[in-house]
């Protein structure tokens with residue numbers, strides 16, 4: 042492809058990111074967000090753009106075990122950190138719980154919600170209602186009533202007897 | 206029934222919880238170029254000059270489109286230039302397009318395009334648009350191309366006017382002892398689907414136009430682009446993968462046209478156009494606003510004798526689907542009540558607001574607010590229980606609708622039963638008002654709704670079934686999976702009819718207009734009904750072929766054969782039979798000879814007997830059946846600062862039959878959530894220049910986790926004899942009654958009649974101040 046001289050090429054550099062347990066080399070501009078890099082450069086399209094300014098949570102990933110809105114983080118800031126995206130989550134109880142409780146419809150908010158819930162369950166395995174609300178109110182689901190998501194989360198809390 | 210009614214897991218569930226589910230914007234290739242819009246910063250302004258010189262200097266820029274005249278687009282009325290020329294008519298309207306190699310280059314260039322505007326007077330509400338001396342949004346309204354059923358009035362801002370004239374008004378008013386009249390209004394708002402709209406286009410060397418789009422209407426995209434630009438319809442191939450929420454907003458065709466024009470401008474190279482959240486809210490079509498006046502008269506017993514209704518719909522700058530919404534608003538204008546003497550004017554008005562798409566409920570949640578608030582005012586005046594007033598006026602078999610369709614036991618649900626069930630679930634006998642202390646009060650508000658789906662009289666739905674050699678079936682339907690789970694329900698319908706395991710049915714999620722049979726549009730809660738009927742026919746067709754082959758192989762008459770568990774067998778001795786895998790590609794004898802052929806099932810369906818409406822009286826048959834519902838909302842109101850908390854929301858809908866229990870509950874609860882957000886918080890705030898001041902999810906706030914009430918859902922099952930297994934529409938009904946019920950609860954709680962949405966504390970405070 043014909044590429045004219047421009048700042049874009051100049052400001053790009055290669056960094057190494059730890060994504061889902063793998064070291065990945067990727068060429069980024071300083072201004073590229075982690076979300077843009079994951080989707081556009083690494084083919085990890087599970088994290089979704091919904092607003093690009095932190096309002097919706099559709100882009101949520103885990104960084105060193107904490108939920109992070111990947112539209113609010115630059116790719117270069119993720120160097121040296123462990124990034125986990127929805128693609129890195131395999132057969133986690135929360136994923137099964139989402140299926141069982143019908144906790145999604147269109148599914149667009151689901152990767153972000155699941156990554157947020159997953160981190161919540163890791164950090165607060167005994168989370169109470171208030172903590173759950175504090176964590177989950179950062180994501181928007183436009184399809185479900187949230188009751189389904191609440192049920193899914195509660196079904197995998199520690200001490201929960203299983204079954205909904 | 207084995208499969209119908211069961212909470213079968215969605216076919217695409219595993220993809221959706223692992224991040225594998227792909228939506229339009231997830232398809233990306235190295236050669237794909239990026240397109241960025243320049244949008245109008247004003248509601249109404251003349252375009253004086255567009256300077257693109259600086260933008261051209263940005264590296265990576267390949268094309269800029271500005272000031273170019275294309276054929277006008279639109280649905281009922283062709284009134285919209287795809288890219289504005291001469292003037293802009295709403296805040297957010299596309300004024301120019303930039304195509305560049307990367308998104309950031311396209312954005313940099315778009316920001317450097319300098320457009321000079323000259324402000325024009327703004328039409329900021331439908332009521333203002335209706336005034337005689339209002340500025341005109343479209344000066345050349347008389348010159349536009351029209352579809353049937355649209356009646357614009359040149360020289361005004363009336364895009365169309367529908368009339369309902371039924372019975373004898375003079376008689377109606379003379380029989381009325383009590384009359385109430387009230388006005389209501391609310392501004393446009395948004396669907397706010399989490400996936401912003403996206404379209405890609407490529408024109409390949411053989412001339413095929415390949416479009417991928419997040420749309421509820423891929424077949425419409427094909428038809429309209431062919432029609433607008435004179436392209437061969439067969440050369441346009443529109444693909445729609447999973448859609449990330451739609452709610453009506455993705456039934457409008459807009460970005461597809463822009464992506465097509467952009468690709469054309471760069472020699473057919475692939476181009477992607479993705480809305481930012483801000484563009485998705487204002488540039489693409491929004492949720493319609495309304496100014497309404499309702500006058501109802503009742504006799505001594507509380508029976509409605511007369512109704513006079515005027516709806517002024519805020520269609521926005523372009524008529525697009527708003528004409529149809531206004532028509533639908535006329536068709537069911539009274540709400541679910543029997544009204545013999547009726548006069549209704551439903552106007553689709555042009556304003557300088559973002560233009561309207563369908564919104565879940567298609568005019569019914571909006572008009573219900575006006576009707577249901579008026580019903581409560583009436584109940585108050587009569588000193589009657591609000592449910593009682595609704596009960597005695599409830600629409601029933603034997604009554605006629607506003608457009609004079611005679612109702613029977615099948616084409617209308619049982620509203621009285623819905624009311625009874627809400628009363629039960631909602632503990633109505635405990636009373637509507639409960640004082641907690643001198644500061645807090647709990648109040649229940651109620652409402653009812655009905656809806657028919659006014660779709661094109663010739664709207665088709667088709668299904669193709671093919672077999673795999675293991676005897677499992679592939680189901681292909683043009684229904685788009687927008688989140689409603691309809692494709693899983695179609696698989697359930699097929700499994701039920703074939704009496705087989707639903708796991709042996711594979712559903713194709715993606716739609717492409719070349720290889721999937723057409724389903725008109727995935728709107729109006731018609732997916733299950735029409736798609737389901739088509740599935741049943743396709744199943745019939747496949748069963749017939751399977752039996753024919755089996756009859757030959759088993760040397761038994763076809764009439765003696767049954768189908769179940771993926772086998773064809775003898776009715777009186779099921780042990781004698783053949784598995785689908787042995788006959789679905791013909792039956793092969795031991796010596797190699799084969800009889801029969803590959804089995805391909807086909808089925809299609811068109812709604813019968815739908816007609817246009819009479820332009821003078823509105824008489825006609827606009828839709829197949831009326832689904833009815835009753836609602837309740839309970840709030841806890843703080844008398845000190847007028848804030849409130851949602852406690853409970855309840856919907857009972859007559860669904861005919863429940864196809865998938867959990868999915869059905871999810872649809873109704875999700876719809877209630879959206880309805881409460883529309884009623885309680887969502888609106889566009891406009892300034893005097895027609896600018897939307899809150900086009901972001903931090904200023905335009907849907908409900909978030911924990912802000913939701915407890916939800917109660919109930920179903921009444923009055924089968925619709927034409928529906929697959931008796932089913933009626935379902936996806937919209939949970940929403941429709943929420944604005945009315947919340948408005949009624951808050952009006953009682955605050956002691957002042959509320960007439961606007963959204964119902965925020967400030968609105969209540971203003972209403973209180975006004976009556977002080």
Ligand code: FES
Nearest residue numbers: 091093095098112
């Ligand atoms: S896209 Fe990151 S929060 Fe919305």
Ligand code: FES
Nearest residue numbers: 146148182183184
């Ligand atoms: S499932 Fe559609 S936004 Fe959550």
